[in-house]
Amino acid sequence: MFAAAIFDMDGLLIDSERPIMAAWIEAARTLDIELSHTQYLQVVGLAMVESEVILGALLGGPDAYRHARDHVRRRLQLERADGTPLFPIKPGAAEFLAALRQRGTRCAVASSSTRGQIEACLGSLGVLDHFEAFAGGDEVVRAKPDPALYLLAASRLNVDPAQCIAFEDSENGAKAALAAGMRVVIVPDLKHPPVALVERAFHVLGSLHDATPHLPGWFPGELARP
Known part of the structure; x- marks a missing residue:
């Protein structure tokens, strides 16, 4: 767990x-x-x-x-002129975040985008409140695959990195989370990870839809956050 x-x-x-x-x-x-x-x-x-x-x-x-x-x-x-979000949410992401919240699982974002971009994007999609902490690329000196972003996110949650699962789509991101001492679930986007990285991953999933059935085995159920 x-x-x-x-x-x-x-x-x-x-x-x-x-x-x-x-x-x-x-x-x-x-x-x-x-x-x-x-x-x-x-x-x-x-x-x-x-x-x-x-x-x-x-x-x-x-x-x-x-x-x-x-x-x-x-x-x-x-592309933003019509008032729609610039980037749509990925399939399964909203449902998975809602399920984590229901279980009381603490969540953070560790992204190479700036802190402002993170809050703007996730706010426009209505999922910002699912996260307790954020670590943006403008807040660290070294980018992924350096572990700094993931270590910062864990520290802001006040959680041991070894007690975190990181969700990543990219090779450098997965390497960063592994270097931080976390387990990594890879959900490939444009590029499939190399075999050597797949072998080090906790899981490789087709989408975040596929992550929901794993919740009982990954995170303890607690009182849901409001």
Whole structure:
């Protein structure tokens, strides 16, 4: 039995990776460059600094990267104009979070997105109140796969990392949680984890729908939080 659940956000709780990838591919075309899905997948799960280096090389240098980045920001901003959430919630996420809350399981978010982005995204989807603590990429010096984000989230819950299950979609995120001493449940999004990482995972699931049946064995039932 474990004391807390700690979640990544992008690609795990919210379906953000696909629209962001589509925006980058569109931006590359404005530079007369065909950026393939396979090429873009190199940056999934990486810190912003690392992504900038790789995308800059693929797009033709720093100036081209900045042009494409600005296009992506404008494109994603336009998709918010009708008042709908920028990124939809992933299948099974809302139900799983509600089930955890019903059991009284303590939950946190450990995401490379900024603290403000975390609160805005999850607030727009109506699931922010399921979490007691947050750790954002702007609050640590080193990004995933460094364990800093997961250690910060556990400390804010005042829970031993060894008593936490981390839910992740990316390779670097899973490595970060493992390095923090947590068990890791991988729910792949755009990229399937390598075999060596699968072998170290607690479970690999198709979606968060598949996590709900495991709750009685993972987390003790307590009085539900209001």
